[in-house]
Amino acid sequence: MRVIAIDGPAGAGKSTVARQVSTATGLRYLDTGAMYRCVALEVQNSATDPNDADAVGKIAREVSVVIERDAAKLNGVDVSSEIRSSEINAIVSVIAAHTPVRDAMREQQRRWIQAQQGGVVEGRDIGTVVFPDAILKVFLTASPEVRAERRVGQTGGDIKAVAASIAERDHLDSTRLDSPLRPSEGSVIVDSSNRTIEEVVAEIVSHFERVDHG
Numbered sequence: 001m002r003v004i005a006i007d008g009p010a011g012a013g014k015s016t017v018a019r020q021v022s023t024a025t026g027l028r029y030l031d032t033g034a035m036y037r038c039v040a041l042e043v044q045n046s047a048t049d050p051n052d053a054d055a056v057g058k059i060a061r062e063v064s065v066v067i068e069r070d071a072a073k074l075n076g077v078d079v080s081s082e083i084r085s086s087e088i089n090a091i092v093s094v095i096a097a098h099t100p101v102r103d104a105m106r107e108q109q110r111r112w113i114q115a116q117q118g119g120v121v122e123g124r125d126i127g128t129v130v131f132p133d134a135i136l137k138v139f140l141t142a143s144p145e146v147r148a149e150r151r152v153g154q155t156g157g158d159i160k161a162v163a164a165s166i167a168e169r170d171h172l173d174s175t176r177l178d179s180p181l182r183p184s185e186g187s188v189i190v191d192s193s194n195r196t197i198e199e200v201v202a203e204i205v206s207h208f209e210r211v212d213h214g
Contacts (some may be wrong), residue, residue, distance in 0.1 A: 001134070002027060002118030004208055005126035008140035009181060010169045011147030013192045013200065017140060018122040019069070020201045025208055028116045032123035032130075033092075033104050034072040037083035038065045040092040041074055050091045057100025065108065084155065089165065093172040096124075102178050106130050124173055127184030136208050139183035140200070142193040144170075 004027065006018050015031055022029035039060045040050070048055050066073040072080045082088070095101055102125075109130050113119055121130070125138035142150075148163035155162075173181040183189055188207055192200045 001113060001131065001207065002212065003126075003131045003136075004120045004204070005025075005114060005131050005134040005136035005137045005184070005187075006120065006122040006140055006204075007124055007127050007138070007181070007184065007187070008122075009124075009173065010166050011151045012140045012142045013150065013197065014122040014140055015179055016197055017192070017200050017204065017210060018120050020197065021204050021208070022120040024067075024201060024205045025120065028119040029069055030119055030121045031067055031072075032105065032109055032111055032121060032126065034067050034080075034083060035065050035108065036101070037088050038067075038072055038074045038079060038098045039063065039101060039105070040082050040088050040095045041079055042085060044091065045077065050094045051102055053098040056098050057104065060101040060104035086155075087168075093169050094178075097172065097176040097178065099178045115183065116150055124181045126180035127187050129179040134186065135211050136204070137184050137187035138204055138207070139187045139189045141189065141191055143191075146193045 004021060004025070006014050008014050019029055042059050042063050043050055043056055046059065048059060050056060054206060064075050071078050072083055106129070109121065113121065113131065124137055127134055142165060144163065148159055151162045151166065152159050190200060
């Protein structure tokens with residue numbers, strides 16, 4: 001499968017970079033983080049306990065989540081803005097740590113790739129678990145300070161509070177039992193801290209062209 005797997009921590013620039021890599025390569029784009037956020041929104045809307053793995057897993061299996069290039073739809077409704085709220089930020093790592101939820105989302109992600117015959121997929125376990133045989137695996141990172149500044153620029157808020165939130169998210173993602181966040185074997189590590197989006201995209205596309213053409 002012609003899959004470009006882009007993993008990395010919060011605020012590394014995965015979504016922005018993946019979209020542009022998608023455009024440059026002609027491969028479709030899938031934001032797996034938005035899938036987990038849709039589940040989190042349904043958990044919030046239904047007043048379900050985010051820590052109840054069985055209940056949250058049932059929601060993940062039953063809801064309709066459709067992720068398009070510029071829209072995230074939950075049960076047919078565009079929730080692109082709602083899933084980026086601070087309330088969802090606060091619970092999405094808890095929800096994403098549940099194995100029943102990850103199982104449900106991975107199944108959907110693999111079906112999507114089969115249907116598209118490849119794609120640019122970004123998340124936190126794409127290269128390690130979902131598509132370990134991806135033609136190109138990238139671990140996109142940046143310094144904590146840069147990531148916090150980017151988040152403040154996107155969503156506003158106090159820099160110290162955002163930095164603390166990102167640090168907590170990093171801890172939860174990297175220490176969870178099911179598919180912790182880490183670079184996958186054979187991945188290319190790209191640090192976007194002091195580079196433009198165009199420079200990062202160009203590097204990833206260059207790696208892809210090399211492996212795609214054998």
